[in-house]
Amino acid sequence: MDMAAQMECVNAKYVSQKISKTRWRPVSAASLQQPEVFSTGSWDNENNKVCVWGVGEPAGFTMEDELEGDPQLLCECEHAGDVLDLQFLDQDRLVTASSTGAVTVYKLHPDNQTLSVAHVWDRAHRYQSANAPCTGVACNSPELISVGEDGRVILYKADQRGIVRAIENADNSTIHGVTFLRTTEVLTVNSIGQLKLWDFRKQGSDPAQILALTGDRVPLHCVDRHPNQQHIVATGGQDGMLCIWDVRQGNMPFSIMEAHSAEMWEVRFHPTNPDHLFTCSEDGSLLHWETSSGSDTPLFLQGRNSSMMSRSATAPAGGNQSLISAWLNGDSSKGKLETTHMLPSQTLSVNSLDVLGQCLVCGTDGEAVYVHRRVHV
Structure with a gap:
């Protein structure tokens, strides 16, 4: 699909607030339907909000109309403080992390x-005499974690x-x-470049x-x-690098790629086709990363992005040679990686993205939400 055709599938909706987080409402695993509802959270506005939007297909819609269809605001609720994270717990409930610590x-x-x-x-996160921002939440219904x-x-x-x-x-x-790794294990990332694994059985x-x-x-x-x-x-950080880690193998990343020229704010594996991964950044770009196994080109060394480079760790001596994930480019797995820019032009910071089925949504400091409903995965 060429760039022009890609961009025809993108709807921009101007929402008069800086968007810090965007999330699709989950669809039931049994149904093959595309998601039709997403939520946004705002930040750095006089009054912040959590909003719910619909991109469904009203009766009488044709395929041509659908690409014209702007997201419609379904409902909203005031939010005290900046929305620093937003996750659906299930189809009927969502959870926010606030700069107030709530x-x-x-x-x-x-x-x-x-x-x-x-x-x-309230004040789940706090210092002795002041609130501390709650920076992240993860959900594994009915449990949730905040940091x-x-x-x-x-x-x-x-x-x-x-x-x-x-x-x-x-x-x-x-x-x-x-993020939850398993029901009893979570992984956190911090401001000094560490990943820490927590086991709640201990x-x-x-x-x-x-x-x-x-x-x-x-x-x-x-x-x-x-x-x-x-x-x-996968992790992203201040330097715009994308790192892929295997928490079973040592304590260094398997691969490091130059992804963005400024802070990477979110990274997301596609939930049902994880050979596809998406990243967004302060630099105003949103990238779609696709690995394909079976090529003779070493993974991560080829791509449309000429600035891309790889400092791949070699597979551990005597390591697991049955790695099936194309993201772990040990000797056993050859492939290549392609990157595609997903937004029509560079914008202000892209703070958040979510992907489900063929649908991608992202939110920006340019007070816009972009919805792409024909993502090739």
């Missing part, structure tokens, strides 16, 4: 016409008012992101594992887990 659960009512606050953990600038990792159950567990001194630097405040880029100490801003292989994660 974690809030919102309920989306069945007709999608109303959004209301179901529960707030913050105060270095705490907190475990909740969505239907319980109290907190289940807090690791008070998990980090003495800011934790920027968190007592105490020590991580089960620490991984880091030696010597660099570059802040990591985002992390995502491979949907099928929980030991593979």
Whole structure:
């Protein structure tokens, strides 16, 4: 698909607020339908909001009309502080992380016409005499995790008012992101370039594992887990580099790629086709990364992006030669990587993205939301 055809599939919606987070509402696994509802959170506005938008196909829509279809605002709710993270817990509930330190659960009512606050953990993140921003949340219903600038990792159950567990001194630097690896394990990334693995079956405040880029100490801003292989994660940080890690193999990344010229704010594996990965950045770009196995070209050394380079770690001696993920480019896996720019032109910072089915949504500091409904995955 050429660039012009790609761009015809992109809808820009101007929303009069800087968008910090965008997320698709999950669709039931059994249905093959494309997502039709997404949520946004705003930041740096006088009054911040959580909004729910529809991109469905009203009766009488034709294929031609659909590409014209702007997202329609379904409902909204005020949000105290900047929305620093936003995740759907399930089809009816979403969770926000606030710059005030609060974690809030919102309920989306069945007709999608109303959004209301179901529960707030106020000042979940705090210093002794002031609030500490809550920087990230991760959901694995009914459980959720929050992390913050105060270095705490907190475990909740969505239907319980109290907190289940807090690791008070998990980090003495800011934790920027968190993801579940398994039901009992989460991975956090921090402002001194470390990944820490936490096992909630263990007592105490020590991580089960620490991984880091030696010597660099570059802040990591985002992390995502491979949907099928929980030991593979992708991270992005202050220097715009994309790193792929295997948490089972040593404590260095497998691959490091030059992705963006400024901070990478989010990285996302495609949930059902994880040979595709997406990144967005302060530099105003959104990239689609695609690995394809079976080529003779070493993975990550070829691509349309001439500035791309690779400092791949070699496969560990006697290491696992049955690696099936194309992202782990040990000797056993050859392939190539292509990158495609997904936005019509460079914009202000692209703060957030989400991808589900063939649909991609992202939000920017240019007060715009972009929806792409023909992503080739």
